[in-house]
Amino acid sequence: MTERIAIVGGGAAGALVAIHLLYEHRERGALEIDLIDRDGSFGAGVAYGTEDPLHLLNVPAVRMGGISGHPEHFHEWLTDRGEEVAEEAFLPRGLYATYLRDLLARGEREAIDARVRRVHGDVTSIAVRAGAADPVLELNFADGERIEADRVVLALGPLQAGDPIPVPxxxxxxxxxxxxxxxxxxxxxxxxxxxxxxxxxxxxxxxxxxxxxxxxxxxxxxxxxxxxxxxxRHRPGLTNVRRFHVPTETGTIEPMLAAFFAQVSRVCQQGDDWRDVIDSMRPATPQLWKALKLEEKERFLSEYQRFWDVHRFxxxxxxxxxxxxxxxxxxxxxxxxxxxxxxxxxxxxxxxxxxxxxxxxxxxxxxxxxxCTGAGFDLRRQAPPILAGLLAAGRARADELGLGLDVAEDGALLDSEGLPSDRIFAVGAVRKGVEWEAIGITEIRDHAGAIARRIVRTGETEEMPLPTELRPFAAGPTKWQAA
Ligand SMILES: Cc1cc2nc3c(=O)[nH]c(=O)nc-3n(C[C@H](O)[C@H](O)[C@H](O)COP(=O)(O)OP(=O)(O)OC[C@H]3O[C@@H](n4cnc5c(N)ncnc54)[C@H](O)[C@@H]3O)c2cc1C
The missing domain is CATH 3.50.50.60 (FAD/NAD(P)-binding domain)
Incomplete structure (x- = not known):
């Protein structure tokens, strides 16, 4: 039986879901993937669509790998092409789009009975219709077109809030x-x-x-x-990522901050600095964020986020x-x-x-x-058409801060009762309210991998072994994991 997957959004997140589906899928039946984008941007999106060589990645090459569990893959891909670059190099963002498109093209070539169709269009609503066996999802486009799918992955990028002030x-x-x-x-x-x-x-x-x-x-x-x-600014060289204990019991910000500053002072004595500590917190950030009480998250947004953002990005x-x-x-x-x-x-x-x-x-x-505000968004007050319908039908709900959608660990949308969907998933910025760290490639690649596994494998959750077509890697922990 052929399973139809619609990915709404063809930026980096949508492309990475398609890539993971293509490679995950090879042991199973046929798969038809519709990669849909209103801008016709497949594998670049806003971040990597730039051709300006001054627009650089803000993450070192060796940490920008697109394959779940393989952060060095981008750097390896460059080496494969004969481009010897330092692991800590910050490369042009346009080059990253070439990488993503290459992964997608290779996935399409290698996939046995899976194919990707690129659909240029604006999805305005998703309806659920009872099918002969399972429900069918109907995606409606602004131009009146319609396609059907068994599962949908929302990879919409940041929600657009409009102008930050009234503009004549x-x-x-x-x-x-x-x-x-x-x-x-x-x-x-x-x-x-x-x-x-x-x-x-x-x-x-x-x-x-x-x-x-x-x-x-x-x-x-x-x-x-x-x-x-x-x-x-980034410091020269790669930051040293070391685990350290951050207390979460009280669900409040101050004990976490105290642990952060204590760690900064420890690493400074070893010749590192606050950047190493910020980067060390990243793998644990979703867990820390989830541990905060709602009022503490709100306090973080109003009092601390501006400081966090300039140190983190x-x-x-x-x-x-x-x-x-x-x-x-x-x-x-x-x-x-x-x-x-x-x-x-x-x-x-x-x-x-x-x-x-x-x-x-x-x-x-x-x-x-x-x-350049990337103005704040409250999904509880306004929603793009594609989400408004899902919210009104109770098939989705906003996260508790209204920054995006409420999702389960595996990216499944939670409905108005808090029950996870087995048909609709989300990746990228709409998960920020739940996980805080959700928009960088580090998180997107792992979320894309987890969604692909959830869709094509029933029951199993372990990481995808790197397909041989994407070059074998030495066994053992990656630099990121090992640090
Ligand atoms: C300028 C910039 C630089 C960045 N640099 C880095 C970096 O160096 N490293 C890093 O890890 N992260 C970086 N990021 C973070 C970045 O957000 C992610 O890496 C990634 O690009 C996000 O991709 P996305 O697919 O989620 O979103 P997007 O790139 O925004 O793609 C979403 C796509 O979905 C489409 N879409 C939305 N709604 C619909 C609809 N209803 N129907 C059809 N199509 C729809 C949009 O048109 C868009 O093309 C950067 C972000 C920006 C903005």
């Missing part, structure tokens, strides 16, 4: 307000303008600032966020060097400020900013404004 329609129409800096050509005009305001000060801001800074005669850039904090050293050079040259300035309002002015915009502690509003005139 004329600013959008004239492209002064750039809501999606990753859209093709979105920054073309901004590169040749005199002044650009970036809203947000995370890694996306850094990418945009570097792109705008490429032109010798490019714009002066000001980046603002409510806190004004900027991502820290760091700039590659080369990126940090370029960033510092732009600041030193007076081309880039960052700081704390919130936008109070903005209005159209000439061929640009006039923006009113409130800086902390100031009585007067600061008024600036700029040619372009780029939204």
């Amino acid at each position: 329609a004329e600013l959008k129409k004239s492209c002064v307000w750039i809501s999606d800096p990753w859209a093709e050509g979105a920054l073309d005009e901004a590169r040749h303008s005199r002044s650009v305001l970036i809203v947000g000060s995370g890694l996306s801001m850094v990418d945009v600032a570097l792109s705008l800074g490429e032109e010798a005669e490019g714009p002066r850039v000001r980046a603002v966020s409510r806190h004004g904090l900027v991502p820290r 760091r700039m590659a050293p080369e990126v940090a060097d370029r960033y510092d050079a732009l600041v030193a040259a007076g081309r880039l300035e960052t700081g704390a400020a919130s936008i109070v309002s903005l209005e159209s002015h000439g061929r640009g915009a006039r923006v009113f900013l409130r800086t902390p502690g100031a009585h007067e509003l600061d008024m600036v005139e700029v040619d372009r404004i780029v939204d």
Whole structure:
């Protein structure tokens, strides 16, 4: 019997689910996989769709492997191609899309009776219809098309919250307000303008600032966020990952913080620093997050997240060097400020900013404004159409913070009663509320592997052995696991 799997979202997460299904599947019956993406991006997505060589991965090559249980696989793949790069190298993100597409293509070539169909379309709803034996899932597209599947994996990427502030329609129409800096050509005009305001000060801001800074005669850039904090730089070399005890009994933040700082002080005596401790916490983060009481998670979001983010999501050293050079040259300035309002002015915009502690509003005139906020989302208040239907039908529920969907350990959606689905799964950003660490390749590859195993194997849960087509590896623990 042929099993039909629909993966909604063709970014890195969707591609990795397809890849794991292709390799997991080889012992079983036929499998038809529909990899569906509204942007027609199969294996790249927002993060790896960039061709700008200044846009680097923010994780060392040796930790970016896409196969569950094999973090070094990306580095090995490079070596296979004759590209000798250091394990700790931060490589262009576009190269990572080539890697993912190669894995997918190889999986398709090798799969015995499994195939992947790439479907370009926007899924707006998923309905469950009683079938002859099992229920059938019906995926409806914005253009009226419909396909059927036995199981669905949601790999939607981050949920889009819309503009962080009300933006006058004329600013959008004239492209002064750039809501999606990753859209093709979105920054073309901004590169040749005199002044650009970036809203947000995370890694996306850094990418945009570097792109705008490429032109010798490019714009002066000001980046603002409510806190004004900027991502820290990676240290040279690989961080040392060591397990250490973090108490969870009280379900509160402070004992965890105390353990963190105690460990920082221990590793500093050994010549390492806080980065090693942040990276050491990563495998345990979902467990720590789940142990926090709801009110503590909320407190983390309002009081600590801004500090966590700039230490956890760091700039590659080369990126940090370029960033510092732009600041030193007076081309880039960052700081704390919130936008109070903005209005159209000439061929640009006039923006009113409130800086902390100031009585007067600061008024600036700029040619372009780029939204790099990745604005917060509350699924309890608004949901994209594809999720609205599932939530209304009680087939899904929001996580307790509303950051995404409530899911079981294996990624199965929990329904309104908290019961796991055996048909619909999720991977990527929509799991952030439940696991906190859910959006990086480190987690996505393992979640993709677990979902593939859950779908094609009944009962077994052990990791996938590396298929021989993807090169044999020496037995034994990986560097990540061994550390
Ligand atoms: C700029 C940037 C750099 C990053 N760098 C790194 C890094 O170096 N290392 C790392 O580990 N992580 C990095 N990340 C984290 C990144 O989120 C993940 O690595 C990964 O790219 C997420 O992939 P995804 O498939 O979940 O999401 P996306 O890439 O957003 O893909 C989701 C896709 O689903 C499609 N889609 C959504 N809804 C529908 C629908 N209803 N119908 C059809 N299609 C739909 C979207 O159009 C999109 O193409 C980075 C993220 C960003 C934004």
